[in-house]
Amino acid sequence: MSIILLEKRGPIMVMTLNRPDAMNALGEEGDGPAIAAACNEIVADPEIRCAVLTGAGRAFSAGGNVKAMKEKTGAFSGKPHIVRNGxxxxxxxxxxxxxxxxxxxxxxxxxxxIGLGCDVACMADIRIASEKAKMGVTFLKLGLIPGDGGAWLMPRLIGASRAAELLFTGDVIDAHKAAEWGLVSKVVPADELMDEAMALAERIAQQPPQALRLAKTLMRHGNTASYETIMEMSAAAQALMHETEDHLEGVDAILEKRTPDFKGR
Incomplete structure (x- = not known):
């Protein structure tokens, strides 16, 4: 059974972590290549304009497979240099x-x-939580540190002080606290979660796909690149966008007071 399921719904791809009996724990051998292959498939499809990531069953993801840690299997097996490569x-x-x-x-x-599962959720551009959601970076409770890049990501999302509090205490916070801290942008009833996520994805999918992907790329580079670098990237990307049919369609739609119909050309 693959760790990830893909379901294409028009211009939106729904990605489901699919290990419900283990609360979608991650770290088994092959999980990384499987999820990377799914992401590559999505990026290679020009029809896809947005993706939604969720979990099967009652959890998004409980994080690293603690049983595998105990048994030292999968990504957690072998001597330190082997675990590093894992x-x-x-x-x-x-x-x-x-x-x-x-x-x-x-x-x-x-x-x-939780743990790796929390950091996986936070790799997304936008996060919406069910009222049943709970989030925590509980690595220290296992005698570990964030081995997945969370120490880089979390301060950028919620600030150094709150990131430190979350990591150093190992506290698990509810969805409303996560929203207050900026970990998620919205909390909705459990039975409305996917409807809300899909409605947001559909609004995003109405945008011109080439410009949409470039806009995300600029935001990602903005986390680490200098201001001058982003300005140069923006000028070059904008020059390309001026040559697209979608740009002309957007201009015409505004002048004609109608909804644009972007084709990705």
Missing amino acids: YRNNIHMIVKSLYNMEVPLISAINGPA
């Missing part, structure tokens, strides 16, 4: 492929998102 070639593939995906990504957090 992180680099498996777990890191999960988070990197999600974070670097050109298509805008929404996390629909349907239940607990």
